[in-house]
Amino acid sequence: MASFDSTEHPHRRFNALNGDWILVSPHRSKRPWQGQQEKPEVEQRPAYDPTCYLCPGNTRANGAVNPQYTSTFVFDNDFAALYPDVPVGGINEGGLLRAEAESGIGRVICFSPRHDLTLPEMDVPAIRGVVDLWAAQYQELGSHPDINYVQIFENKGSMMGASNPHPHGQIWAQRTVPTEPAKETIQQLAYYKEHSRTLLTDYLEIEVRNQQRVVIDNEHWVALVPFWAVWPFETLVVPRRAVQDVTQLNDAERDALADILRRLTIRYDNLFEISFPYSAGLHQRPTDGEEHPEWHLHLHFYPPLLRSATVRKFMVGYEMLGNPQRDITPEFSADKLRSLSEVHYKQASAQ
Ligand code: H2U
Numbered sequence: 001m002a003s004f005d006s007t008e009h010p011h012r013r014f015n016a017l018n019g020d021w022i023l024v025s026p027h028r029s030k031r032p033w034q035g036q037q038e039k040p041e042v043e044q045r046p047a048y049d050p051t052c053y054l055c056p057g058n059t060r061a062n063g064a065v066n067p068q069y070t071s072t073f074v075f076d077n078d079f080a081a082l083y084p085d086v087p088v089g090g091i092n093e094g095g096l097l098r099a100e101a102e103s104g105i106g107r108v109i110c111f112s113p114r115h116d117l118t119l120p121e122m123d124v125p126a127i128r129g130v131v132d133l134w135a136a137q138y139q140e141l142g143s144h145p146d147i148n149y150v151q152i153f154e155n156k157g158s159m160m161g162a163s164n165p166h167p168h169g170q171i172w173a174q175r176t177v178p179t180e181p182a183k184e185t186i187q188q189l190a191y192y193k194e195h196s197r198t199l200l201t202d203y204l205e206i207e208v209r210n211q212q213r214v215v216i217d218n219e220h221w222v223a224l225v226p227f228w229a230v231w232p233f234e235t236l237v238v239p240r241r242a243v244q245d246v247t248q249l250n251d252a253e254r255d256a257l258a259d260i261l262r263r264l265t266i267r268y269d270n271l272f273e274i275s276f277p278y279s280a281g282l283h284q285r286p287t288d289g290e291e292h293p294e295w296h297l298h299l300h301f302y303p304p305l306l307r308s309a310t311v312r313k314f315m316v317g318y319e320m321l322g323n324p325q326r327d328i329t330p331e332f333s334a335d336k337l338r339s340l341s342e343v344h345y346k347q348a349s350a351q
């Protein structure tokens with residue numbers, strides 16, 4: 001029998017960052033690439049929408065009025081999943097029925113006053129403003145004694161459940177560390193204890209040496225399709241310096257983050273020539289007052305699309321009952337993303 005070839009043979013890959021496994025079936029992706037077939041009309045949005053609850057000066061659902069903001073704007077989510085004053089308590093019946101009261105704060109962050117822009121259409125200084133807002137919010141919310149984790153994220157596109165096309169993200173800050181960052185804490189801590197370096201420092205070294213899965217980089221950041229990617233065009237954005245949270249990024253690293261976010265999301269939009277949907281967010285150290293030297297800040301991008309503007313990956317069947325599975329390899333996806341232009345398709349078509 002021929003020897004194992006990860007571009008041919010089904011195999012499992014280990015996610016060193018969260019401890020999960022994923023099944024890769026490269027032999028099933030031999031079908032021809034069908035990207036860019038159905039191109040929907042380029043969506044035209046006004047710079048200001050009087051009916052949008054996030055535009056400057058507009059009234060939100062609860063009657064609050066947004067200021068005439070000119071860069072970013074943050075407000076407490078009017079329909080937050082968590083709120084601060086929850087009575088302490090819970091349920092425990094034989095260790096089988098367990099519940100714990102959970103408290104927290106939900107916020108909405110507008111990236112721009114412009115209703116018609118998205119991250120890839122904003123310029124680097126404007127995206128840098130978003131990075132600074134993330135840092136300020138992490139600092140402020142994390143310093144609260146009852147907040148032990150600050151989750152910053154963006155749902156982009158109706159496919160991901162975003163309620164409004166106005167560029168915005170959310171923050172859920174809470175008493176406990178949610179499951180995903182908790183799993184990453186376990187993995188990173190075990191690695192750090194053994195090697196005295198962060199897991200992502202050593203992982204990045206392998207990826208940069210190998211180059212196969214690196215999509216783009218700059219002086220301070222690398223964006224790559226992780227070896228263990230679940231979503232077809234999933235990426236991981238990692239700072240070269242092992243910082244634990246976004247507040248530790250210096251000026252140059254913040255500018256460079258804005259640069260890599262812009263270039264990565266332009267490539268995403270150019271993949272199927274649509275405003276590319278995804279859920280994305282930051283993972284960083286819990287704000288429980290511990291140092292967490294094992295933690296290495298990073299961003300995940302989880303986009304659902306697979307082969308065109310409308311063909312998405314479903315997490316059903318085997319994936320619900322077994323574990324995630326993919327056909328096209330992470331290496332194929334990285335190659336595809338690398339082949340794309342960094343001129344946004346809307347600009348290219350306007351020229
Ligand atoms: P999403 O698009 O990711 O759903 O985020 C929008 C959030 O905005 C959502 O959580 C909040 C919703 O609760 N919201 C307000 O706080 N005020 C409003 O007037 C409408 C929506």
Ligand code: ZN
Pocket residue numbers: 048049052053054055056114115166
């Ligand atoms: Zn708007």
